[in-house]
Amino acid sequence: MEWVTRLEQTLTYIEDHLTEEIDVAKLGKIAYCSSYHYQRVFSYMVGVPLAVYIRRRKLSLAGVELQQGAKVIDVAIKYGYESPNSFTRAFKKQHGITPSEAQQEGSRLTSFPRIKFQITIKGDVEMEYRIETKEAFRVIGAQKELSANIEENFAEVPKFWQQISMDGTLNSMLPMMNQEPKGVLGISAGFDGDMSVDSDLKGSKGMSYYIAVASDQAISGKLVEYIVPSFTWAIFTGQGAMPHAIQELEKRIVTDWLPSSGYEYANGPDIELYLDSNPNNATFEVWLPVTKKE
Numbered sequence: 001m002e003w004v005t006r007l008e009q010t011l012t013y014i015e016d017h018l019t020e021e022i023d024v025a026k027l028g029k030i031a032y033c034s035s036y037h038y039q040r041v042f043s044y045m046v047g048v049p050l051a052v053y054i055r056r057r058k059l060s061l062a063g064v065e066l067q068q069g070a071k072v073i074d075v076a077i078k079y080g081y082e083s084p085n086s087f088t089r090a091f092k093k094q095h096g097i098t099p100s101e102a103q104q105e106g107s108r109l110t111s112f113p114r115i116k117f118q119i120t121i122k123g124d125v126e127m128e129y130r131i132e133t134k135e136a137f138r139v140i141g142a143q144k145e146l147s148a149n150i151e152e153n154f155a156e157v158p159k160f161w162q163q164i165s166m167d168g169t170l171n172s173m174l175p176m177m178n179q180e181p182k183g184v185l186g187i188s189a190g191f192d193g194d195m196s197v198d199s200d201l202k203g204s205k206g207m208s209y210y211i212a213v214a215s216d217q218a219i220s221g222k223l224v225e226y227i228v229p230s231f232t233w234a235i236f237t238g239q240g241a242m243p244h245a246i247q248e249l250e251k252r253i254v255t256d257w258l259p260s261s262g263y264e265y266a267n268g269p270d271i272e273l274y275l276d277s278n279p280n281n282a283t284f285e286v287w288l289p290v291t292k293k294e
Helices: 002-016 024-030 035-046 050-067 072-078 084-095 150-166 169-176 244-260
Strands: 129-134 137-145 184-189 195-198 201-203 208-214 224-228 231-240 263-265 270-276 282-292
Touching (some): 002 035, 024 035, 035 050, 035 150, 050 084, 137 150, 137 169, 137 184, 150 208, 169 208, 184 224, 208 224
Antiparallel strands (some): 137 224, 184 208, 184 270, 231 282, 263 282
């Protein structure tokens, strides 16, 4: 499939640039999606964050070179470490031994080979969805900057929900809800600019998460407004305890539905719509911006 072919091409790009700072924005372009969406696809399909995979590949190759007689300082510099000490810490964390110990005959290393994307058709769990094209709409609510590292967001976003629930911000915006869609929205938006993910990646910035409601009322206090652009959306329904239930649905959308759907990511915001925000048994929708494959 073309989509899987694109993902394979991103792996080739990574392998060809392991001695450099990997450009996550370039990976997104190869996969025809934003760098943020690419990281999410990668994390869900591989089971580890993109940055972790790249670090493991670098240190795997570094181990081979050390066993072949390369100098520690040369290998450290080649794979982007600023000092032998930082290289030694990272190397020992992965391999369980120091770089100098790896140079000794008979030393044991941990290798992480290049992965390969493939699709497994399961069909064991139903997924209810609909495709809708919607005009742009305005929301008002609270805003939080997102990290370029998607794994950090999995921890920080639930904390943000807890914060605005406890300080009264969420309750203050509920009476302002007077437009469609009706419900509390969680919106991940803005994928432009530059940001370093960590020492192994460079990529996109400008990303924010909004907890908001659709409204035409004036903003006040700490609330902000955001215009959700017009898009075609794949909308999925779900229910369960938060945040696990929605994160699991998002994973299934990316790994099970998207590859064989005839659609691909459009570079727009991701939306969570909470119809019943009971954290122990929420009813929700996940809106994925999509475009038909050519």
